[in-house]
Amino acid sequence: MAGNRLKRAQEMEFTKQGGAVAEADSAHDSSVVWRVVDMPDKGGAGVLATASIAVGACISAESEMNPEEYETRFKFNHSCIPNAHSCADVKGKSTRYVFALRAIEEGEEILISYCPTWWPYAQRHKELKAKFDFECGCEACVEGEARDARERGLAACMTLFDMVPSLMQAKCPREALKMAHTRMDLLLHLKCSVVEVAQAAYDAFQMAAAAGMGKVSRAFVKYSYECRMLALGPHSAETKEAAGLLNAAWSPMPGASLVVPPALLHNICAYCGKNGAKSTCGVCSLAYCDRTCQTTAWADHKKLCKCYKRPS
Numbered sequence: 001m002a003g004n005r006l007k008r009a010q011e012m013e014f015t016k017q018g019g020a021v022a023e024a025d026s027a028h029d030s031s032v033v034w035r036v037v038d039m040p041d042k043g044g045a046g047v048l049a050t051a052s053i054a055v056g057a058c059i060s061a062e063s064e065m066n067p068e069e070y071e072t073r074f075k076f077n078h079s080c081i082p083n084a085h086s087c088a089d090v091k092g093k094s095t096r097y098v099f100a101l102r103a104i105e106e107g108e109e110i111l112i113s114y115c116p117t118w119w120p121y122a123q124r125h126k127e128l129k130a131k132f133d134f135e136c137g138c139e140a141c142v143e144g145e146a147r148d149a150r151e152r153g154l155a156a157c158m159t160l161f162d163m164v165p166s167l168m169q170a171k172c173p174r175e176a177l178k179m180a181h182t183r184m185d186l187l188l189h190l191k192c193s194v195v196e197v198a199q200a201a202y203d204a205f206q207m208a209a210a211a212g213m214g215k216v217s218r219a220f221v222k223y224s225y226e227c228r229m230l231a232l233g234p235h236s237a238e239t240k241e242a243a244g245l246l247n248a249a250w251s252p253m254p255g256a257s258l259v260v261p262p263a264l265l266h267n268i269c270a271y272c273g274k275n276g277a278k279s280t281c282g283v284c285s286l287a288y289c290d291r292t293c294q295t296t297a298w299a300d301h302k303k304l305c306k307c308y309k310r311p312s
């Protein structure tokens with residue numbers, strides 16, 4: 001049966017609490033905004049928001065030193081399009097947090113992803129089956145046209161990710177920036193985790209710095225920092241790393257070239273991921289199939305397109 005329920009979480013919760021409805025443990029947080037409830041129609045227990053939760057809010061913070069407390073993170077079920085993110089403040093120890101990746105409404109289930117959200121369907125399913133023994137039935141995994149379109153976008157993200165090293169080797173940081181930026185916009189549009197959007201923005205920052213585009217690199221590192229603050233909190237090493245680079249100065253990569261070897265040229269649409277895009281953003285030069293893709297993409301795209309406007 002398809003689902004996103006972790007058997008371990010259900011068993012653990014129900015033996016410990018011995019009832020159908022378990023209140024959230026509020027011992028270490030007086031402002032607990034969720035509770036574990038039985039959701040028979042969904043195939044098991046889940047965590048429901050008991051109040052509206054703002055984007056970036058801390059949903060849970062618990063010590064990883066105490067194994068019993070640590071186990072409670074498994075209360076949160078999985079979705080490939082999660083509304084929350086679970087992370088540790090220092091790699092592998094101390095506190096484990098769950099932060100809201102977007103605004104969550106009262107009564108909505110709080111879901112985290114157990115694997116990278118930008119992985120293609122086949123890879124996600126292999127991982128979830130092997131490590132957690134369930135088959136995901138979230139909105140991103142339901143068979144149909146929407147899934148196929150989303151998969152095309154995720155495949156394009158993978159292609160873009162793979163081409164960046166070759167472009168850097170060919171000393172084409174400007175084209176590598178275009179790919180990192182395209183990938184970032186695709187991840188946003190595909191509702192991938194903010195953590196992965198932050199990493200793509202960080203990659204774009206590095207490419208822009210290598211291209212000697214100071215204003216653009218600062219805008220991308222600032223955006224990466226804001227995304228990390230939201231999804232990982234102020235204590236994470238990644239957030240601190242981005243914060244430390246907000247005002248750094250960069251010199252362009254020696255011998256950087258604008259001439260891209262034909263084999264490394266791409267025209268992947270920054271909205272739908274189709275190859276062979278014919279339209280171009282007049283400001284930042286990202287590619288789009290046509291006006292429709294470009295117009296639909298604008299709400300997300302405008303965030304960082306505007307930083308290209310004036311030469312730095």
Ligand SMILES: [Zn+2]
Nearest residue numbers: 080136138141
């Ligand atoms: Zn799924």
Ligand SMILES: [Zn+2]
Nearest residue numbers: 281283284305
């Ligand atoms: Zn643009």
Ligand SMILES: [Zn+2]
Nearest residue numbers: 269272289293
């Ligand atoms: Zn398109």
